[in-house]
Amino acid sequence: MIVTSTFIFLVVALAAYVLFGGADFGGGLLEASLPGKPELQKKLQHTLAPVWEANHVWLIAVVVILFVGFPKAYAGISTLLFFPVSLGLLGIILRGSFFTFRKYDPDPQPRMGLYSLLFRVSSALTPSCFGFIIAGLLHEFPRLDPEMPPSFPELYLLPWFNPMGLFCAIFINALFGYLASVFFWGELDSVEEKDLIRKRILLFFLASFVSGALVLLCGWLGHLVSAERVRSLVQLEVQVLAFGGIIWMYLALRNGKRWQARFAAGMQTLAILVGWVNVMVPNVLRYQDGMHLSLQDAASPRITLIWLNIGLCIVLSLVLPLLILLYRVFNHPTNQA
Amino acid sequence: MDHLTTARMLMAFSLGFHIIFASISMVMPFLMAWAYHRYLKTGDELDMKLCKAWMKGSAILFATGAVSGTTLSFQLGLLWPTFMEHAGPIFGMPFSLEGAAFFLEAIFLGLFLYGWGRLKPKTHLLCGIMVGVCGLASGILVVAANGWMNAPTGFDWVNGQAENIHPWKAMFNPAWPMQAIHMLVAAFQATTMAAIGLHAFGLLKGHNAPFHRRALLYLAPVFVGASLIQPMMGDLSAKAVAHRQPEKLAAMEAHFETEAWAPLLIGGIPNEETGEVSFGIKIPGGLSFLAFGNPSKEVTGLNAFPEEERPPVLIPHLAFQTMVGLGMLMVLLSGFWIWSAWKKVDLLENRRWLWTQVALFPIGFIALEAGWIVTEVGRQPWIIYRVMRTADAVTPVPGLGWSLLMIVLLYSTLGFISFSLLWKLFQKESHPETTS
Structure with a gap:
């Protein structure tokens, strides 16, 4: 029970990071997709500026819950997926730094090209690494056997650097771009600008759809997902929500309902996240010898989990009202930084 | 460089980089809020200008601190997975609370940086103060985790596994209070010294x-x-170390033989092979007095510990001497400030004094870094003192040299850009014609 509730906190923090941090990352991709539109790019930057740091702190929440609540999973992921995690961090460092440098440079023009390039490239690098990590987590790893050690690529590269990883990377980027476009569309007033962003929403949606289908195909061909799980009721429900969201999105965009559009995109994203979690659990790391690391095996002792749960309840009750205040203060173009 | 040393260098470089930005994030919000408070009280535009100049400068450093801090939370697992696997459930409490404080800090920072004209002045001021309060809390809590590595409590270590875990006992470990206060005061010293140097230059x-x-x-x-x-x-802090980690104290003081009337060593280059020290000045009974308040008390020397459990001596000793020496220099500078206030002498008119401040601007941060080197290198060979060796905790992933190269290049570049932007901002904001 306590393991489950801790896992729910982990998924909630991950969901918040995917929604808020994801829209933030997607902002980089969206900015890159608007060449020759400096005014619109500027508006996008102003929308992101006040909230980007808070959006990314959800990642700290994820990592803290992981290493306090599921330390064996944290240690295993850190070792087996060392390279995509490290590259993802590189993206996080570059992105946050160059976004701020661009904003606070008193004379940014001579370096604007470099700042923007690094911001946009790193905005795509980290989500790509998330995609590789997802692919790696679905893969079965060889054991670190001292007598017959697996080769370096077998252990540290091939589990994530494969076609499925590449498609996951494209999918996550497209999904984040979609989230960012939907969010930004709601911040605009001009009909012309809204039309342009609506086209980006469609573009990112199509990219997500195609890459998502290729991910599923790879999973099916590579026997990474059990047929039983794919046919489960939960999976059916999330697919209905993910696809049903398209109709809701279409209606919201047509009627100019920004919050409905955001909720529709949020619902689709959460459905995808729940679908992934559903095919993963109860295991967090899979091994070729069949001795997978389950949530239960990876969990901390009960006393730690109890205090972690109490702490998380208190923290959320403090953080959520303030987060709402932050978003309310900056939630409209007239109130942007 | 071997695998373990590379991992340690990587961690040291990342921590050493982050600590500068984290310290500034803890201190500058209070100074900004103070200036803002004065503006609200007196309406003096100079205070507002100062608040905004500090705020813009700090915003660059906050961002670099935030991303390097996020990276550190992952690096603990990437570099020391075995350590995190065992320590996570024990010392996770302060880390969880530190994460919460960091979260609140990011929210209040967003509200403070971009809340001009949107929040009521008093609410806005409160947000500024809260950035500082959360930053301090974050710093205090993360030091609790480091304190636990020096004084591990709240569990029993049975056959290589932690049992009977008490997360609160681990959090309230005996090393925490002194380490936290020592660090916080150092952050205030270092940040204000650097800012004094910068403004002295502007005045010149x-x-x-x-x-x-x-x-x-x-x-x-x-x-x-x-x-x-x-x-x-x-x-x-030194007295606490003498009680809890005698070998660390011995390394700090290059004290090889156990003896009563142990001398305090000033300067000197220790030779770890021969156990001798060259060029040092020894004050008889000084170390005994400083460690135990009694000059005749016996102080345990390094030779009393098994060779494989002794920390390195040269680095902690030189770092300790640097920290203490610069600390004393800052006391001396403070003495001049007090003297000038007492005698009503305007030191800000004295160009030689101002140039001294400019020349000494980094000493606070050098002392701070030296202090962390003493703490971390002095704890070796242990990652958890007398429980787990650093060598047993390191990742098996090969090729860490590339990660080290990447981090060194990346952080050096970011550090250079951050401080050059800060300099440009400083020049622009401090210009009399700049409007807020």
Whole structure:
């Protein structure tokens, strides 16, 4: 029970990071997709500026819950997926730094090209690494056997650097771009600008759809997902929500309902996240010898989990009202930084 | 460089980089809020200008601190997976709370940086103060985790596994209070010393003298207060180390033989092979007195410990000497500030004094880094003192040299850009014609 509730906190923090941090990352991709539109790019930057740091702190929440609540999973992921995690961090460092440098440079023009390039490239690098990590987590790893050690690529590269990883990377980027476009569309007033962003929403949606289908195909061909799980009721429900969201999105965009559009995109994203979690659990790391690391095996002792749960309840009750205040203060173009 | 040393260098470089930005994030919000508070009270535009100049400069450093801090939370697992696997459930409490404080800090920071004209002035001021409060809380809590590595409590270590875990006992470990206070005071010293140097330079250049004078008026008292408290904190910290980690104290002082009337060593280059020290000045009974308040008390030397459990000596000793020496220099500088206030001498008119401040601007941060080197290198070969060896905790992933190269290049570039932007901002904001 306590393991489950801790896992729910982990998924909630991950969901918040995917929604808020994801829209933030997607902002980089969206900015890159608007060449020759400096005014619109500027508006996008102003929308992101006040909230980007808070959006990314959800990642700290994820990592803290992981290493306090599921330390064996944290240690295993850190070792087996060392390279995509490290590259993802590189993206996080570059992105946050160059976004701020661009904003606070008193004379940014001579370096604007470099700042923007690094911001946009790193905005795509980290989500790509998330995609590789997802692919790696679905893969079965060889054991670190001292007598017959697996080769370096077998252990540290091939589990994530494969076609499925590449498609996951494209999918996550497209999904984040979609989230960012939907969010930004709601911040605009001009009909012309809204039309342009609506086209980006469609573009990112199509990219997500195609890459998502290729991910599923790879999973099916590579026997990474059990047929039983794919046919489960939960999976059916999330697919209905993910696809049903398209109709809701279409209606919201047509009627100019920004919050409905955001909720529709949020619902689709959460459905995808729940679908992934559903095919993963109860295991967090899979091994070729069949001795997978389950949530239960990876969990901390009960006393730690109890205090972690109490702490998380208190923290959320403090953080959520303030987060709402932050978003309310900056939630409209007239109130942007 | 071997695998373990590379991992340690990588961690040291990342921590050493982050600690500068984290310290500034803990201190600058209070100074900004103070200036803002003065503006709200007196309506003096100079205070508003100062607040905004500090705010813009700090925003760059906050961002670099935030991303390097996020990276550190992952690096613990990437570099020391075995350590995190065992320590996570034990010392996770302060880390969880630190994460919460960091979250709140990011929210209040967003509200403070971009809340001008959107929040009521008092609410806005409160947000500024809260950035500082959360930053301090974050710093205090993360030191609790480090304190636990020095004084591991709240569990039993049975056959290589932690049992009977008490997360709160681990959090309230005996090393925490002194380490946290020592670190916080150091952050105030280092940040204000650097800011004093910067504004002294502005004053020397003659641009907008009232702006820089006002800044120095705010900074000097904080620097003096922190610098005068710090020797007491340092003394208490050393006494705590003498009790809990005698081999660390022995390494700090290059004290090889157990003896009564142990001398205090000033300077000197220790030779770890021969156990001798060259060029040092020894004050008889000084170490015994400082460690135990009694000059005749016996102080355990390094040779009393098994060779494989001794920390390195040269690095902790030199780092300790550097920290203490610079700490004393800051006491001396504080003495001058106090003397000038007492005698009503305007030190800000004295160019030689101002140039001294410019020349000494990094000493607070050098002392801070040296202090962390003492703490971390002095704990070796243990990652959890007398429980887990650092060598047993390191990742098996090969090729860490590339990660080290990447981090060194990346952080050096970011550090250079951050501080050059800060310099440009400083020049622009301190210009008399700049409007807020």
